[in-house]
Amino acid sequence: MTSGLMVPPGTRIGDRYDVLEALGEGTQGQVYRVLDRNLGVEQALKLLRPQPGEPATWDEAKILKRLESDYLLRVLNADVASPADLRYITTPLLPGGDIEAKIRNRGITPSKAIRWGMQVAHGLQRIHDERLLHRDIKPANVYLDSAGDALLGDLGLAIQMGPDGKSPPRGTPQTMAPEALSTFGKCSVRTDIYSLAATVFFMMTGQYPVYNRGDVAKRVLKGERRSVRDLAPHVSRATGTVIERSLSYDPEGRAASARDFANQLSQASPHPREWSLLADHEDHQICLRGEPFRFRRGITVCAIPSGGKWKTEVYRDGGRRARKLEKDGLAYERIAVELRKLAETL
16 A cells, blocks of 8 residues: 555455555545455545654544544544555445535525534534544535535544644645634644634535635735625625634634534524525526415515616516515615625515
């Protein structure tokens, strides 16, 4: 085995796992579908990339194997494979996969995002209760089980907190807190909270808080974060406030714990009508879909280019226009404002 090349099918890892196929490769390692020869079942195995200064022993492995929560992807085994001395972690195979590709550019309904966000927060709290930091919470590390519940997974970067509650920084820039990316940065409970809030932001919008091109880390450090309600105007003010607060540049402005974040989400009511983003809707800037609600028909609201400005169009199910609710001659920065008003009142 090598750390740079994909492991071919038929390779045996740790004298126990036969590689069946590669499932993917990310910044932190490679994932395979393997056969556990001891148990006779297929599992997912992630080979973690070696990191500079990484100790030869892996003290966290014992803790990972005893972690249990309804909202954590269970760690079946965590060990170091000889002779390559590569760390690996095995988990159940989940046919639902992770959420990143499933909801990119469109997100999910706010009510579902709140439910998933609370579930991931409860899983994270279990990790913190063991004085571990996850250090890589992101949409690609949130998985769906057969019941449609969200599980926080990929604990390969989890590390024990130091006496000061901090650890060396690791993670993915799109969801990393500014202080973890800074010179001499550290990870902490509140950097995990930031990453959790950034993941819920993605659930709501299908996008990351910072523009995901070029030097993402530089944007995070400069505080160039977008507003969740600009990208997803159907998100309620209360829900948006919870997310924005835990994306605060100042760690002290965030929720103090994952449990606190979950509680805040639970108290942030979405709009009564169920709204969602419509992705790739003709040449429109942004479109919202409102489901039928209390004997009212479903409704679609779109922001459309119009003679150098923008306008909104509102269609009730059946194709009938609601022209009295529409606006024309809007400046670009007014689009989200008008769509928020419609989501709040319709």
